Amino acid sequence: xxxxxxxxxxxxxxxxxxxxxxxxxxxxxxxxxxxxxxxxxxxxxxxxxxxxxxxxxxxxxxxxxxxxxxxxxxxxxxxxxxxxxxxxxxxxxxxxxxxxxxxxxxxxxxxxxxxxxxxxxxxxxxxxxxxxxxxxxxxxxxxxxxxxxxxxxxxxxxxxxxxxxxxxxxxxxxxxxxxxxxxxxxxxxxxxxxxxxxxxxxxxxxxxxxxxxxxxxxxxxxxxxxxxxxxxxxxxxxxxxxxxxxxxxxxxxxxxxxxxxxxxxxxxxxxxxxxxxxxxxxxxxxxxxxxxxxxxxxxxx
Amino acid sequence: xxxxxxxxxxxxxxxxxxxxxxxxxxxxxxxxxxxxxxxxxxxxxxxxxxxxxxxxxxxxxxxxxxxxxxxxxxxxxxxxxxxxxxxxxxxxxxxxxxxxxxxxxxxxxxxxxxxxxxxxxxxxxxxxxxxxxxxxxxxxxxxxxxxxxxxxxxxxxxxxxxxxxxxxxxxxxxxxx
Numbered sequence: 001x002x003x004x005x006x007x008x009x010x011x012x013x014x015x016x017x018x019x020x021x022x023x024x025x026x027x028x029x030x031x032x033x034x035x036x037x038x039x040x041x042x043x044x045x046x047x048x049x050x051x052x053x054x055x056x057x058x059x060x061x062x063x064x065x066x067x068x069x070x071x072x073x074x075x076x077x078x079x080x081x082x083x084x085x086x087x088x089x090x091x092x093x094x095x096x097x098x099x100x101x102x103x104x105x106x107x108x109x110x111x112x113x114x115x116x117x118x119x120x121x122x123x124x125x126x127x128x129x130x131x132x133x134x135x136x137x138x139x140x141x142x143x144x145x146x147x148x149x150x151x152x153x154x155x156x157x158x159x160x161x162x163x164x165x166x167x168x169x170x171x172x173x174x175x176x177x178x179x180x181x182x183x184x185x186x187x188x189x190x191x192x193x194x195x196x197x198x199x200x201x202x203x204x205x206x207x208x209x210x211x212x213x214x215x216x217x218x219x220x221x222x223x224x225x226x227x228x229x230x231x232x233x234x235x236x237x238x239x240x241x242x243x244x245x246x247x248x249x250x251x252x253x254x255x256x257x258x259x260x261x262x263x264x265x266x267x268x269x270x271x272x273x274x275x276x277x278x279x280x281x282x283x284x285x286x287x288x289x290x291x292x293x294x295x296x297x298x299x300x301x
Numbered sequence: 302x303x304x305x306x307x308x309x310x311x312x313x314x315x316x317x318x319x320x321x322x323x324x325x326x327x328x329x330x331x332x333x334x335x336x337x338x339x340x341x342x343x344x345x346x347x348x349x350x351x352x353x354x355x356x357x358x359x360x361x362x363x364x365x366x367x368x369x370x371x372x373x374x375x376x377x378x379x380x381x382x383x384x385x386x387x388x389x390x391x392x393x394x395x396x397x398x399x400x401x402x403x404x405x406x407x408x409x410x411x412x413x414x415x416x417x418x419x420x421x422x423x424x425x426x427x428x429x430x431x432x433x434x435x436x437x438x439x440x441x442x443x444x445x446x447x448x449x450x451x452x453x454x455x456x457x458x459x460x461x462x463x464x465x466x467x468x469x470x471x472x473x474x475x476x477x478x
Contacts, residue, residue, distance in 0.1 A: 005439045006414035007404035016400045019420045019460050023329045042376055045338065047331040082376055082392060083331055084421065106397035129398045263338055
């Protein structure tokens, strides 16, 4: 047979890792805890699902240590759907990440929603073929995660609350700090890098291009189609929805409505239409009522 | 990227936007979601008609799936727009850890070989008599096709600096105006 490939095949390159996130842009990634929920999410138009054992609202209410999901559960979800399957590992728990890679998940979320396994170090994500998404509350945190090999960033928000205010704050902070960088002169970028606690080369690249070198989604507290569209209008590339769907009165319809709202985020007539008759949204907790030790977004450094 | 070659580029999500263009690129993404949204927002029938009327369309990855006549391993109820007489298997290489890059010989665009990025990519499993295969892998699987004004690739030329496939497509769009 004629040889048509003119080089050896490369797996797990930055381009391939960041590329999958590019393909998810404009879409909604939904938290699911069973194969049935994964099917509902896929049928509703999710671009990917996040497999976990308990949604953040339950982790919050039940307490205890939250860990990587059971492999049987993850296998069941991979089996049930054809869209990409993501799964969460604890911050710094590189063995959970090794296990998730062996299970052939499509993306790993090194997530503050689970209990951290290391209060100093995150996972060295360059060691893996599977790509990682990490949370960030500001630009410095995002750039440190990218330096460690993250191929996608999501603003953290405050997971499991149904209160979108933290998500708003984090996406505004990240994009605002990027804007501020673009107006700095070259000699100011050295100090900017020091203040952001991120490598100079990466800071200079962001200042030059005006954007992160990876896709930026938003997460944490999105519960309605309007919330999702708000995130998109603020400049997110896409949306993670956790407890907001399966803790609501009518998950299938709400999921489909949030998908449409994310795609037509700039069309109020569509947004009005998809917001009708969705039944009860998740009950929600105001972030300001949460005592500081229970704020998940403060995990990660 | 198309702007770099003197073309205007606009997003198309609605039927009325379709009326204003000379050619369409259907990008990568999740083909099942694109199918769903195109039905919900009334784009699908208009697009099928535009394809039948000769609108030049280039589909990459999910776009290739949507231009096929038959989808293998689609989700329940998933349909394509059709246009290229091929069967395409969705996500044919495995999970994301099997996504890869490789240099491919593509005679239609000449030397040097094209650096091709495959991300949870589809492959063409049946090629109809009117369809030309433009590129194959070493195992013979077809990863780029054309039929009339329609072009499709399993891989993502937009992720590299080599834009010969998009230039190839623009030539067709200009010839068709």
